[in-house]
Amino acid sequence: MSVNDYTRLGAAQIASSVRAGEASPADMIGASFKRAAEIGAGPDELNIFLHSDEKASIEEAEQMRPRIQNATDLGVLAGVPVAIKDNIASLGLPTTCGSKVLRGYVSPFEATAIARLRANGAIIVAKTNMDEFAMGSSTENSAFGPTRNPLDVRRVPGGSSGGSAAAVAAGITPIALGSETGGSVRQPAAFCGVVGVKPTYGRVSRYGLVAFASSLDQIGVLGRTVDDAALALETIAGFDAMDSTSSDADVPIYRLASLGKPAPEARNPDAQAMRIGRSPIPPPPLPGPTTLEGVVIGRPKEYFPESLDPDIRHRCDRALDRLRSMGATVRDISLPRSPLAIPVYYILAPAEASSNLARFDGVRYGLRVDPGKGLKAMYEATRSEGFGPEVTRRILLGTYVLSAGYYDAYYKKAQAVRTLIADDFRAVFASGVHAIFTPTTPTTAFPIGAISDPYEMYLNDIFTVTANLAGVPAMSVPIGRIRRLPVGGQIITAHFDEYAMFRVAYALEAGLGAEAHQ
Amino acid sequence: MPVTRQDVLHISELARLGVEGARADELTKELTAILSHMEVLSQVDTATVPTTAELGAGGTPLRPDVGVPPLMSGTLGSIAPAMRDGFFIVPRLASHEDSGESGA
Amino acid sequence: MTQSRYEMVVGLEVHVQLKTRTKAFCGCSADFGAPPNTNVCPVCLALPGALPVLNEHAVELAVRAAVGLGCRIDPVSIFARKNYFYPDLPKGYQISQFDQPLAVGGSVVVERSEKGTDLRIGITRLHMEEDAGKSIHDRYPGETAIDLNRAGVPLIEIVSEPDIRTSAGAGAYLRTLKQILQYLDVSDVSMEEGSLRVDANISVRPPGQGKLGTKTEVKNMNSFSAVEKALEAEFARQCELLDSGGNVEQQTLLWDGAKETVRPSRTKEGSHDYRYFPEPDLRPLVLDSKWVEHTRKDLPELPTAKKTRLATEYELSVVEVEQLTANPALAEYFEAAARASSDGKAAYNWVMGEVQVALRSSAEDIGHFRVRPADLAQLITLVRDGTISHTAAKRVFAQMAETGKPAAQIAADEGLVQVGDEGAIATWVDEVLDEHPEEAARYLAGEKKLQGVLVGFVMKKSKGRADPRRVNQLLSSRGG
Numbered sequence A: 001m002s003v004n005d006y007t008r009l010g011a012a013q014i015a016s017s018v019r020a021g022e023a024s025p026a027d028m029i030g031a032s033f034k035r036a037a038e039i040g041a042g043p044d045e046l047n048i049f050l051h052s053d054e055k056a057s058i059e060e061a062e063q064m065r066p067r068i069q070n071a072t073d074l075g076v077l078a079g080v081p082v083a084i085k086d087n088i089a090s091l092g093l094p095t096t097c098g099s100k101v102l103r104g105y106v107s108p109f110e111a112t113a114i115a116r117l118r119a120n121g122a123i124i125v126a127k128t129n130m131d132e133f134a135m136g137s138s139t140e141n142s143a144f145g146p147t148r149n150p151l152d153v154r155r156v157p158g159g160s161s162g163g164s165a166a167a168v169a170a171g172i173t174p175i176a177l178g179s180e181t182g183g184s185v186r187q188p189a190a191f192c193g194v195v196g197v198k199p200t201y202g203r204v205s206r207y208g209l210v211a212f213a214s215s216l217d218q219i220g221v222l223g224r225t226v227d228d229a230a231l232a233l234e235t236i237a238g239f240d241a242m243d244s245t246s247s248d249a250d251v252p253i254y255r256l257a258s259l260g261k262p263a264p265e266a267r268n269p270d271a272q273a274m275r276i277g278r279s280p281i282p283p284p285p286l287p288g289p290t291t292l293e294g295v296v297i298g299r300p301k302e303y304f305p306e307s308l309d310p311d312i313r314h315r316c317d318r319a320l321d322r323l324r325s326m327g328a329t330v331r332d333i334s335l336p337r338s339p340l341a342i343p344v345y346y347i348l349a350p351a352e353a354s355s356n357l358a359r360f361d362g363v364r365y366g367l368r369v370d371p372g373k374g375l376k377a378m379y380e381a382t383r384s385e386g387f388g389p390e391v392t393r394r395i396l397l398g399t400y401v402l403s404a405g406y407y408d409a410y411y412k413k414a415q416a417v418r419t420l421i422a423d424d425f426r427a428v429f430a431s432g433v434h435a436i437f438t439p440t441t442p443t444t445a446f447p448i449g450a451i452s453d454p455y456e457m458y459l460n461d462i463f464t465v466t467a468n469l470a471g472v473p474a475m476s477v478p479i480g481r482i483r484r485l486p487v488g489g490q491i492i493t494a495h496f497d498e499y500a501m502f503r504v505a506y507a508l509e510a511g512l513g514a515e516a517h518q
Numbered sequence B: 001m002p003v004t005r006q007d008v009l010h011i012s013e014l015a016r017l018g019v020e021g022a023r024a025d026e027l028t029k030e031l032t033a034i035l036s037h038m039e040v041l042s043q044v045d046t047a048t049v050p051t052t053a054e055l056g057a058g059g060t061p062l063r064p065d066v067g068v069p070p071l072m073s074g075t076l077g078s079i080a081p082a083m084r085d086g087f088f089i090v091p092r093l094a095s096h097e098d099s100g101e102s103g104a
Numbered sequence C: 001m002t003q004s005r006y007e008m009v010v011g012l013e014v015h016v017q018l019k020t021r022t023k024a025f026c027g028c029s030a031d032f033g034a035p036p037n038t039n040v041c042p043v044c045l046a047l048p049g050a051l052p053v054l055n056e057h058a059v060e061l062a063v064r065a066a067v068g069l070g071c072r073i074d075p076v077s078i079f080a081r082k083n084y085f086y087p088d089l090p091k092g093y094q095i096s097q098f099d100q101p102l103a104v105g106g107s108v109v110v111e112r113s114e115k116g117t118d119l120r121i122g123i124t125r126l127h128m129e130e131d132a133g134k135s136i137h138d139r140y141p142g143e144t145a146i147d148l149n150r151a152g153v154p155l156i157e158i159v160s161e162p163d164i165r166t167s168a169g170a171g172a173y174l175r176t177l178k179q180i181l182q183y184l185d186v187s188d189v190s191m192e193e194g195s196l197r198v199d200a201n202i203s204v205r206p207p208g209q210g211k212l213g214t215k216t217e218v219k220n221m222n223s224f225s226a227v228e229k230a231l232e233a234e235f236a237r238q239c240e241l242l243d244s245g246g247n248v249e250q251q252t253l254l255w256d257g258a259k260e261t262v263r264p265s266r267t268k269e270g271s272h273d274y275r276y277f278p279e280p281d282l283r284p285l286v287l288d289s290k291w292v293e294h295t296r297k298d299l300p301e302l303p304t305a306k307k308t309r310l311a312t313e314y315e316l317s318v319v320e321v322e323q324l325t326a327n328p329a330l331a332e333y334f335e336a337a338a339r340a341s342s343d344g345k346a347a348y349n350w351v352m353g354e355v356q357v358a359l360r361s362s363a364e365d366i367g368h369f370r371v372r373p374a375d376l377a378q379l380i381t382l383v384r385d386g387t388i389s390h391t392a393a394k395r396v397f398a399q400m401a402e403t404g405k406p407a408a409q410i411a412a413d414e415g416l417v418q419v420g421d422e423g424a425i426a427t428w429v430d431e432v433l434d435e436h437p438e439e440a441a442r443y444l445a446g447e448k449k450l451q452g453v454l455v456g457f458v459m460k461k462s463k464g465r466a467d468p469r470r471v472n473q474l475l476s477s478r479g480g
Ligand SMILES: [Zn+2]
Pocket: C023, C026, C027, C028, C039, C040, C041, C042, C043, C044, C045, C152
């Protein structure tokens, strides 16, 4: 593999060649910036990058050189360029959440997920564009202008992690971090034809992720391939004492899922060696008729309504056929409360957001607009100028549903229905289903400016938001194209069973082969 | 339940968003439209659904009472809009505002 | 007095800062008095992306307080966000507890020895929360200065039932509560340093009427006596309002200590809508019942129990134990000295006498007092043995307090050890009789009342070292 093939290299291949001394980290970072320039990642073109500092990134890569020469373990992501959604706190580059209220703000501390990437040798090349405070499904709500879909520049890349999905789709980085609250990694992954993973709630530390709706937020990963995503997730997953909601459940080696077998014991010495990258994984065997033997895939009828776009239905059916051909059993199931998910989500998420965004008050950091008429006027001027229309709308909505007299009818009710939605998933997985398969989105990427009604925009999350409400892991993988626009298929598994999810995803990716992008 | 302009002004006040004028009218319509989609929830029977507390499997983790150096790089002055003598400085409360709300 | 036609109904909300090393949800120091904004971190500054993690010791102290106040501890309690804007509230919400507090249903028994009846004040609830920072309004003209060192320090809020009927009762409740919290060692409970703060809810009604009147909330009192005065002032105001045909309006009032009046706070009632909801950044606080039981068993002895025990064990009066138990450190000091000397009465006299004088003059805390209880016990023993006189003992004590040297050493160094030796005493007696021939003659002639005078001369001559009993015996035998 040569650095000239950079845009086709997976994260594991980049790390392997860096560890083997075939290429230097600086070569890889240079190639990443070269690709960014070629494709136009800057503000005047695709507007993928909000902040980047080529010189600093190259310097960081150069500093890795002595570690290579000393044959010190460089980590599983040695020299891998990564892009980070701009709502994840980073040292060095600003963290603005796509909002005017944080323009120029550089966090004095770093998110746990980023620290873990760095500790494993990854190098940040950019903070990526996003819907302001992750509120949106198109990246059109960024205060710094919309990101364009690299596959069709007139269309949106999806959102809110649109910049990260576009960075991966454009071949700038093999992996990127995004964040999810209601589908903000999976939906843009589907629109950009890449892999997007939302882990189980609690799987990845939220420390350093700027909160939108704390009970739903989760850092997710985008990768060009399933393998890229698996490698990235296993690097950042695991307990963090700084996040009270993070889980101490063992993190398996997700890449072993490519072998098409159940998860090995976490304490298995081979697995440990692989975790720190000492024994590179051999290429997985070609999928065969037994790769998914014994795996039961649920097909929930609520996610395949009559009204579903026939082309999307067709791509899903084709994917299910491939899964069957590898030994999986496909079973019709029902998640009866899923149709309630959008109303529940658009009560709970804004409610939490209204509280989480109260800290942007112009007192300690970020934007301050002071009309000189006292404190309250300063608050109001700062917040009305600092927040865009969608953020304002959601803060108001959230304030309303929490306010005296409405709490029981909205917030409390939604919380109870959320429990019912989660119960549906629990029941399905308890009945012997290993993974659920659905379309990721009801449509392909739409043109910039096409959707102006807020609720119509919210319906983009209709198939993804249930996994956030239930807290279960879910991912989107490319399953084909419609008129050159990518379609994503969603795989959902039980709490903390990302391994099974990756097993199905590896098989599906291999089973579809070139069809995934046709 | 339609949202009134009065409601919008009240919640804007609570959230310190300074919504006024024509924007208040637009938001009244938008919020009413959005909330109309939420009405469906009122028909769901949730009488037997356990509360969050009853679901609370595994309590919140606890931190030992030992000091740790604040994990911060740089100074507060580099992020604060206004500081003097180590204090954050804000405009004084205007007279109609409460000065007794402070202190938990 | 129109007031006699009404009774006041008072409930108190007491905020107590827990004695932890670090803040409730981050590792910053909870100490008081550091330069502004130096005990801060991403969490307590509410920087974007920071998250809270609960301090274990804060939970221990809160549970200890709840158990000590006889509350029922809920095995699962929930943290909630109380949302409001204020520049010293960095997150725009305070992490508190609302629907499901840590504990409910305790009580405080206020002893009223003069009247003989005890007063029981119910505790409605006790919950954990974090403190806000400090807003300083008078430092810069037209601006407010914010110090967030205190932001995030752990508190408990103790809410009483509306069981209090007089301002004196409110004061007595607060003093008793403070004493209990001191014994439980959960807080410094100092109103001056802000580690104890009181808000009062007060309404009035004709005695015998069951229904409660409209209440007001009175804040901004900086001492227990200020609470009493504020309640009297607000009681009078409400009574006058009702008498003049008016209605009490539900509102928040601020006590103005200088003018000794209450004035309305400028907050519009109803403009508060705290929009409480469960804090999603923390999971429920789940307490192991065995651990709570353990806390109950390990509870320090509380004031009431201690008073009863000290009275019987050391044969002390009600007034004496009352003095000794005023604070736990004093009681502990006394008991250690009493045990080591096996003389409760003497220990009481020393502790309430010389020890208090020394502490007052040096403004020291008894916990850091140089004369440790064992040292005092040694001094008491020396007096009882007759090794030194009581007069000499006071001089020895003064030196102990100054130098920290043991009593015996000071007595020896200063030549204060009593001389019981017959020969030496006889010599001093002879000399005195020689030097005061007139008194000697009259005494020997049978004027017994002069014996005291002569003993005094001997004591003076011996510089206090002669054992006065021996001197008396010797003189009596001479006087025949
Ligand atoms: Zn802190």
